[in-house]
Amino acid sequence: MKKILLMLILGTLLLTACAANDGHMAGTDIEAHDFWARSAMAGGNGAAYMLLHNHSAKDDALTGASSDVAETVEIHLSQMKADGTMEMIKQEAIALPADGEVELKPGSYHVMLIGLKQDIKAGDEFSLTLHFTNHEDITLTIPVMDTQNMGGSGMDGHMP
Numbered sequence: 001m002k003k004i005l006l007m008l009i010l011g012t013l014l015l016t017a018c019a020a021n022d023g024h025m026a027g028t029d030i031e032a033h034d035f036w037a038r039s040a041m042a043g044g045n046g047a048a049y050m051l052l053h054n055h056s057a058k059d060d061a062l063t064g065a066s067s068d069v070a071e072t073v074e075i076h077l078s079q080m081k082a083d084g085t086m087e088m089i090k091q092e093a094i095a096l097p098a099d100g101e102v103e104l105k106p107g108s109y110h111v112m113l114i115g116l117k118q119d120i121k122a123g124d125e126f127s128l129t130l131h132f133t134n135h136e137d138i139t140l141t142i143p144v145m146d147t148q149n150m151g152g153s154g155m156d157g158h159m160p
């Protein structure tokens with residue numbers, strides 16, 4: 001009986017939280033979806049991708065990430081140079097506008113894992129913590145995918 005009551009109370013709280021744009025929720029409400037990383041070898045670099053939703057009415061930004069699997073973790077943007085080659089530019093932050101979303105994906109924004117301390121192979125998982133301007137840290141368990149088996153997308157398979 002106590003359990004049921006507690007669940008009812010929790011359910012009501014959750015409903016209230018979702019319905020309120022700001023109200024008593026001090027922070028923001030950010031969710032990560034569809035996160036994955038490409039397989040990569042120890043000593044090399046890897047990249048992680050995800051979809052970030054900002055469900056709040058407050059602007060926020062992804063300001064960095066950390067993980068035990070790499071020496072350094074940076075936020076990068078891949079973009080085409082005038083000569084047709086791709087370059088990666090380190091970003092101080094990725095804006096997450098209120099009620100907005102941003103996709104980290106191959107050929108665009110990504111979390112760059114620099115100097116992998118271990119192989120990350122398809123089927124592995126590792127922990128990645130995201131840092132934001134306003135929101136508290138979010139730690140994700142990132143599944144590793146083999147990019148060879150990802151099907152024939154037109155994406156730049158060799159570049160993060």
Ligand SMILES: [Cu+2]
Nearest residue numbers: 076088112160
């Ligand atoms: Cu990069």
